[in-house]
Amino acid sequence: MRHAWTIAKNDLSLRARDRSIYIIGLVAPLALAFIFNAVFGGGISDVGETITFEVGIANVDQGPIGAAFEDVIDSIASDGLLEVTTFDSAQAARSAADDGTVGAAFILPEGLSDAVLGGADATIEVVGNVDAPTTTQVASSISEQFGIGVRTANLSVATAMASGALSPEEAFAAAGEAGTADPAIEVGSVEAASRQLDSAAYFVAGLSIFFLFFIAGMSITSMLEERREGTLSRLLAAPIKRQSIVAGKSLASILIGLASMTVLVIVSSLIMGADWGPPVGVAMLIVGAVLAVTALMIAVGSFAKTPEQAGNLQSIVAVTLGMLGGTFVPIAQEGFLAKLSLITPNAWFIRGLGDLTGGGISAALPAVFVLLAIALVAGSIGLIIAGRSLRL
Amino acid sequence: MSKVLAIARVNLLRFLRDRSTVFFVFVLPIGIVMLIGAQFGGDFSPQLGLANGGGTVADDIVARLEAEGSIKLVQYESEEDLLIAVERGQLSAGVSIPAGMDEQLAAGSPASVGFISRPDGVGPQLQVVVSEAVAGAAEQIMATRFAVGKGADPTAAAAAAASVAPTIPNLDVETIVAGESLFPASLGRFDIGASSQLVLFMFLTGLTGSAAVIQSRQLGMTTRMAGTPTSIRTILAGEALGRFVIVLVQGLYIMLATILIFQVNWGNPLGAAATLIAFSAVGASAAMLFGAVFRNDQQAGGVAIVAGIGLAALGGSMLPVELFSDSLVRIARFTPHYWANEAFAELVRRDANVADILPQLGVMLGFAVIIMAIAAWRMRQVITRA
Numbered sequence: 162m163r164h165a166w167t168i169a170k171n172d173l174s175l176r177a178r179d180r181s182i183y184i185i186g187l188v189a190p191l192a193l194a195f196i197f198n199a200v201f202g203g204g205i206s207d208v209g210e211t212i213t214f215e216v217g218i219a220n221v222d223q224g225p226i227g228a229a230f231e232d233v234i235d236s237i238a239s240d241g242l243l244e245v246t247t248f249d250s251a252q253a254a255r256s257a258a259d260d261g262t263v264g265a266a267f268i269l270p271e272g273l274s275d276a277v278l279g280g281a282d283a284t285i286e287v288v289g290n291v292d293a294p295t296t297t298q299v300a301s302s303i304s305e306q307f308g309i310g311v312r313t314a315n316l317s318v319a320t321a322m323a324s325g326a327l328s329p330e331e332a333f334a335a336a337g338e339a340g341t342a343d344p345a346i347e348v349g350s351v352e353a354a355s356r357q358l359d360s361a362a363y364f365v366a367g368l369s370i371f372f373l374f375f376i377a378g379m380s381i382t383s384m385l386e387e388r389r390e391g392t393l394s395r396l397l398a399a400p401i402k403r404q405s406i407v408a409g410k411s412l413a414s415i416l417i418g419l420a421s422m423t424v425l426v427i428v429s430s431l432i433m434g435a436d437w438g439p440p441v442g443v444a445m446l447i448v449g450a451v452l453a454v455t456a457l458m459i460a461v462g463s464f465a466k467t468p469e470q471a472g473n474l475q476s477i478v479a480v481t482l483g484m485l486g487g488t489f490v491p492i493a494q495e496g497f498l499a500k501l502s503l504i505t506p507n508a509w510f511i512r513g514l515g516d517l518t519g520g521g522i523s524a525a526l527p528a529v530f531v532l533l534a535i536a537l538v539a540g541s542i543g544l545i546i547a548g549r550s551l552r553l
Numbered sequence: 554m555s556k557v558l559a560i561a562r563v564n565l566l567r568f569l570r571d572r573s574t575v576f577f578v579f580v581l582p583i584g585i586v587m588l589i590g591a592q593f594g595g596d597f598s599p600q601l602g603l604a605n606g607g608g609t610v611a612d613d614i615v616a617r618l619e620a621e622g623s624i625k626l627v628q629y630e631s632e633e634d635l636l637i638a639v640e641r642g643q644l645s646a647g648v649s650i651p652a653g654m655d656e657q658l659a660a661g662s663p664a665s666v667g668f669i670s671r672p673d674g675v676g677p678q679l680q681v682v683v684s685e686a687v688a689g690a691a692e693q694i695m696a697t698r699f700a701v702g703k704g705a706d707p708t709a710a711a712a713a714a715a716s717v718a719p720t721i722p723n724l725d726v727e728t729i730v731a732g733e734s735l736f737p738a739s740l741g742r743f744d745i746g747a748s749s750q751l752v753l754f755m756f757l758t759g760l761t762g763s764a765a766v767i768q769s770r771q772l773g774m775t776t777r778m779a780g781t782p783t784s785i786r787t788i789l790a791g792e793a794l795g796r797f798v799i800v801l802v803q804g805l806y807i808m809l810a811t812i813l814i815f816q817v818n819w820g821n822p823l824g825a826a827a828t829l830i831a832f833s834a835v836g837a838s839a840a841m842l843f844g845a846v847f848r849n850d851q852q853a854g855g856v857a858i859v860a861g862i863g864l865a866a867l868g869g870s871m872l873p874v875e876l877f878s879d880s881l882v883r884i885a886r887f888t889p890h891y892w893a894n895e896a897f898a899e900l901v902r903r904d905a906n907v908a909d910i911l912p913q914l915g916v917m918l919g920f921a922v923i924i925m926a927i928a929a930w931r932m933r934q935v936i937t938r939a
Contacts, residue, residue, distance in 0.1 A: 184855035196863045199881060200872050214678075226724075242678070259731040277724055284725045291732040298623045299678050301728040306685040308724035313692040316714065316721045317699035323713040326705035339699050345658060345691040346610070347665040348684045351649075355671045356640035473573035480581060484588065498591060499643070512641070519640050 224274020560791025
């Protein structure tokens with residue numbers, strides 16, 4: 162162990178003088194996270210603020226039904242969900258939806274109230290802009306719900322009349338009462354905590370673990386470089402166990418990896434306002450991620466004979482796992498790709514951080530265990546192969 | 554001239570013989586185009602989770618939700634599973650229908666359906682859809698209660714509600730979609746991804762290729778060439794031509810591969826070729842600049858990844874610029890990627906020809922000339938310094 166530490170210390174002081182480690186460990190992930198955050202800004206998956214929908218309304222009806230509909234829209238608008246523009250004519254509303262000034266427009270046609278009160282079918286028109294499908298969807302749902310409300314009031318009055326509880330004379334007055342009756346089934350809102358990172362933290366997490374692969378890769382490449390320069394033979398000739406050499410080299414990478422991730426978390430919360438959740442949980446996940454990635458890189462690199470080969474193999478693995486883990490292209494949350502992405506330590510690291518912000522430390526434990534399991538399996542394979550292949 | 558070609562040829566050979574080239578230049582871009590196509594080609598409809606306690610009213614609610622074409626319903630066994638799925642963002646929102654709701658309603662007690670959503674995202678908007686389905690399923694119960702409130706017998710009222718319901722007029726909603734889409738439906742699922750990744754990878758391959766320029770210097774090849782009766786101008790032209798061919802090979806490969814594998818439409822062939830050539834010139838000049846500025850290839854490699862991916866993201870290769878904020882678009886215009894992406898957008902989405910994209914081509918060539926001039930000036934200094 163003492164030998165391992167000596168080797169690690171020597172490696173650390175060598176690497177600290179190499180400028181590229183700062184580029185890979187700090188500058189690159191931060192710069193890219195900053196750019197990604199600016200470009201994707203809250204647009205990634207569902208992370209972001211509540212959206213306000215811009216709708217237009219043209220009430221050509223001028224009857225009680227049209228007025229009731231406007232009341233409904235006003236009350237929804239006062240909750241902040243809608244931003245309403247009023248138009249004088251159906252044509253004006255249509256062209257606003259057409260050119261995208263509003264996401265969708267409600268058109269209450271002339272004679273709507275007469276038709277509904279006279280017992281005939283009627284139609285509310287919703288014109289949606291092609292690039293605002295969600296607004297269109299919401300507008301059409303609001304109208305349909307209003308339509309159901311009118312229908313239910315009509316049905317209530319008709320039922321009361323059919324069962325002899327209401328005379329035709331009382332019907333008109335009762336319609337208003339039926340229309341404002343309490344719903345039989347309430348829709349109660351349960352607000353779920355968000356187990357997702359904010360976008361700044363998401364990008365820093367994804368990019369820091371991506372670049373961590375390259376830091377971790379140096380453990381093996383530095384051994385292969387020692388072999389090429391002939392210094393490995395001197396190490397092997399010394400009374401040091403082979404495993405100590407591998408351990409020392411890995412230890413240096415692990416320490417650099419831990420330092421890089423820690424600095425990134427701190428810096429990103431200071432300058433980008435990233436929210437990481439409880440520090441103890443973040444620390445556990447960082448340790449898990451650094452061990453898992455270092456072990457993977459040793460396992461991958463141990464198949465190589467030259468530093469260039471190792472570098473290439475490791476970059477390929479890093480980029481592939483980064484891609485599947487959602488570093489470059491955010492992976493959809495459902496479906497086959499989401500399951501496939503769970504073979505990567507990247508995805509587990511991000512999932513663990515998300516669970517941590519929403520569910521606390523205990524919620525993040527499964528992710529920590531998976532990372533440690535990856536570290537254990539890949540590490541054992543790596544140490545065996547690397548230890549064996551440590552020859553001249 | 555033959556010297557220029559010889560230097561360029563050696564550069565191309567070194568590039569093709571590098572084993573990692575196979576992965577980073579030939580496999581990775583196609584993999585990413587495929588990944589983007591798989592993500593964005595699928596339907597965009599929000600997913601609504603459902604934990605169903607059972608019963609006739611519950612089934613009616615589910616049937617009404619299923620009839621809603623714009624959402625995708627996903628069944629869950631328990632409310633806890635549903636809650637975690639919503640929290641993780643695997644679902645946009647969830648609906649939990651409690652068991653025994655039929656009995657509750659028959660007894661006249663209030664019933665409640667749970668709607669689970671996160672405070673962010675489109676979840677809250679789905680509540681409207683759910684409320685609509687629930688209200689529709691409850692109409693006869695509402696009518697019966699109203700009649701009973703007016704003094705009718707409960708059984709008779711329920712029967713009356715059921716028989717009257719079909720005669721009640723509907724207030725329907727007709728939804729019309731208007732306007733011209735930024736991304737027409739005729740656009741293949743791989744089309745946007747293919748052109749934006751083409752731009753990203755051409756530039757990235759150019760920049761990472763700058764390592765070769767640095768190696769040429771480190772190995773003393775460049776100085777030795779300068780020692781032969783070859784002018785520095787010729788050496789620079791050769792190196793630059795080598796970089797140009799490499800970037801062009803990357804671009805041509807992605808273009809041909811995406812045509813063959815994904816049937817991607819690249820628009821007017823002449824326009825596509827002109828864009829490819831103009832952007833290859835940009836990529837080559839950037840590679841020369843990196844090769845001239847950086848002292849060792851590891852540093853250049855690190856910065857190349859940041860610059861290659863970062864400029865691509867800013868230039869609209871990761872998210873279309875149409876979705877950018879106005880201030881971000883102003884920044885995007887300073888990246889060559891923006892102009893290449895614009896050129897492809899004109900060609901692919903708006904059926905433009907070469908004449909229509911002359912402004913974009915001009916800007917790209919402007920970038921290439923300016924960057925190349927700086928690179929050449931710097932390179933001349935570096936080579937002639939002992």
